[in-house]
Amino acid sequence: MAVLAAVLAGALLLPAAPGAYAAGDGLVRQEVAFRGGDGLVLHGTVLSKNGAPGPGPGIVLVGGSGPGPREEYRQEAEAFARAGITTLVYDKRTVGYSFLHRDFGLLADDALAGVQLLRARSGVNPRQVGIWGFSEGGWVAPLAAARTSDVAFVVTIGGSGYDPLRTQAWNLTTHLHHQGTGGPFRRTIAGPATRFMGATGLFPAAGHDPVPVLERLHRTPVLALWGEHDTQVPPQESAQIFHETLARSGNRHAVIGFVTGGAHNGHRTSDGFDRIGGPLFHGKKLGELAPGYAQTMTSWVRAVAAGNPPESSTAPAPVQALATTPVPGHAWYAWLAPALLVLGFAAYPVSALLRRGPVLRPVRWLAGLGLLAVMAAVACPLAVFVVGDGAAAPVVRGRPVVWLMVQGLAAAVVVSACVSAAALSRRRPAPSRAAWLRLAPVGLAAVAFVPWAVWWGIAA
Template structure:
């Protein structure tokens, strides 16, 4: 691997002065019938109108993508002599629960062709920069099209989206003072549920398979304090996946967070522009210099070949796979258990006879009352647990705080509900036993289905860590 300092020293001779004003041009381009809007940042004039420069397309991270987020990088790259395109991310076909990396890669390629068609750009020297989600998208574009001259990533994950997301949530929740069973619930059954339900699009995307098909020069960077992507782990994955690519440079940006901007701990952002009320963090000049110096080396036909091993940044914990591949941990089995559990709990109220024909109704009133409590508490716990996981993943956890003993208030309430389900199961079984002579026919069948569901509920709750501290 090559250090950030090493890259800068090797390519600094290609950097251009950054003291002149920039020009911008608004552009539009098409992909699959959708019009995308962007801005091209032009390097300062040199007096040579025939000069054709390298170009770069900046590709978004996850979520809404106004181009304003990438103005600092666009200005820095343009000042270093690189024609730079930033564009508004598509909203059609992209949402929290719907997006396609291949479609986003095609958007980026359409932007690339826009730059390649410009008279002031050398079409053979146009590459892509991808941030976070863009670290999955840009390699796909490069693997698809040889027109991509080079690849730069910042905060790209070497793990699947679901594995990266659960690792990020673990960091955020720990930072909020949360500990214990909720962390395991998010990392394993929560991640499994989000994948199985399709609420986390592209959850199983394999970045390794894509990286192996990338033959262009690659510069992969991570912030030293990246808390959203496992930087040290991802760097090793990139290095192994790109082992056959002789033009791979891997480095870390000191004092930087996930986006390569300044931070003290990976959770705050120091200075920089405000976009939608949120600071971006100041762009460290050294970070931009590293990238632009490397691009000019590649454009000059001299991509770095050096491999200087450097210590990886400290990573508190490794990311975790959401399943171990056992037969009982497959999507089909998990879905079947959940369906049987819900149907079993619903069976009691849904099969209530319209006319009470039970002559011993007064004598069985107690068991029926406990059965109703068991049904309501069981359904409430199951639905509440699943809804809470969706909330945590969709809100990325920043609103969660420890309420007591490292637990959030919703998680504490779900654990209490789980204990109540266990107690009402025992109470229902006990009252049935006491009134067993009077419990006959349809009521017996209804109680049997209910207690079978309750029996399934216990291992389900254990798998969700609801009965663990």
């Protein structure tokens, strides 16, 4: 029913849309408004070549993560249109999409609504409309195509073969490596911190598996590209997954390739971490389209539209500096362990408020330092997931300064535990239920803190 709603909604071009106009670059642009999968009004631009003979192919551009205004993909839209491929590029929804909530199914319905809009246009062959997806769109575009036979082909750039959480962990560790962060902190990010994000549900669409979706594209021609210097999704591993999955599904028209000199978005770069030329977007260079990138896509689309989809092929993959780290499912222990530690250390000051049991200054320090150490140890990598690798700067001797502070707190917890044990040995408080209730939780937390700190990577 959701697909049917998207089809019906996409067929409706709202009457408020202004007319088309021709620019000096030979392209005709029309501002359009259409209803997405849940009825939300989306705004976009349809670009076509002035005077192009029709009917010809069409393509809907699906952007990457974030707010995704259409301007970010203007270069791609113009390249497709100049090649005679009518193109819809639209502003991504901000309703029903946020940092903590992603619904790829809803985004796929939006893309299908765009497909129906193009299929209904004069000058477009309704049997030759496909979807282009970048980055996050590399999960959305195949999902949309797998839902209906109305999508004639799929093009992806920078699509991941893994779920979003494993992909983001690789993205972060790659950027941390680039800024000089050593292996221990990167292992914390890729290991326990990633499991914590997944187990707590803080990472949206963490477990979306693209493989079953790709397996359903056994009849749809696919062009999957990655930048030679992609630093945001693992290009070598992703290309292998796309190749193996599409081949296993029986798809005979799956072309796997790489953009020479291209970044994650297929634009010019020197190493994947910069962009060369191109317009500014949010104050940063987008980079020019890498040489051959647009030509590769447009010539492939035109071949598919002409009824001659290229046979399956896979280009040699570039070297991938870091490998991804598997993320086990249902890692409940990732959040339960720090939660129990916090409760154990917090029990001592809470019991002090209730005036139960003996009060010892060393144990008071142990409880306070333990609480601070656990919360800081969790917050530090969490900030990297929220803000990016910049949250780990500056770096000293391969370790973020904030992480060195966390390690200092951890050492203080161990010292405080030893001092507290010595103080209790000297004073030997009279055994009582109140003393047990007051001292046992913090003592158990102190003992459990050491192996947890080793696992979390604080002791590395």
